[in-house]
Amino acid sequence: MRLWSVLVLCGGLGIGQTWAQAAGEAAGKVRLGDGPLPPPLVLVRVAPMYPPLARTAAVQGTVVLDAAVSKTGDVTELKLISGAAMLAPAAIDAVKQWKYKPYLVNGVAFDITTEVAVIFQLDPRPGEAGVNGGEQAGAAKVSPVSRMRVSSGVTAGLLLRRVDPVYPQEAKDAHIQGTVILHAIISREGSIEGLTVVTGPAELAGAAMDAVKQWKYKPYLFNGEPIELDTTIEVRYQLSR
Secondary structure, eight states: OOEEEEEEEESSOOTTOOHHHHHHHHHHEEEOOSSOOOGGGEEEOOOOOOOHHHHHTTOOEEEEEEEEEOTTSBEEEEEEEEOOTTTHHHHHHHHTTOEEOOEEETTEEEEEEEEEEEEEOOOSSTTOOOSTTSSOSOEEEOOOOSEEEOOHHHHHTTEEEOOOOOOOHHHHHTTOOEEEEEEEEEOTTSBEEEEEEEESOHHHHHHHHHHHTTOEEOOOEETTEEOEEEEEEEEEEEEEO
8 A cells, every 4th residue: 555645744854854943943033024124123324425426426326235134233244236227336335334223023033134215315506415405325225024035844743724735646646746936925914825836746746825824823023013024934845656
């Protein structure tokens, strides 16, 4: 008799990766997005200086940086994503002096990565430069986070109800096995709001989605408010001898 099993992994576990390894990955760094961190997490923000050459040449625009922030709230690394070359060094020099409030999940501090958008805008009045007519020559645009990408260790701890997938009889008869990877959006209430197939056997994908869309998670709180989560879920189908 041929037996079968379905193994469900939450939040992007790799094949063969253990829950302990996933938790370690989650404890290492959390990616916050889409977009920059909200103002309450920025404790010290240094405004950039408008480069004289860029001001003379009337160069304006937004510099977007990918920022790595340590568990203590220090900016440890900055990478340029986009923006004018004449403005980027000034943006980097300013943001590397920023200080963040440590990001805590269940009382544990995490390293985080996020995006910072630094806007350089010339004042329309001749001879003056600033941001929206202000005295500063550049400022960071910080928008509220509406959705957060999280790793496997975070979503695994939030799962309240899991419906096990059915192994399709046609797939069993054809000896089809493998892993279905789903991209999932979890709503503020903890329900599966969006679900799409990333990869996996077509004969197994439908059953995996039918089960996972019934899952229920504990709402994830960010600064005391529930927030949507962006993650992946792996459903592994394996025939046993």
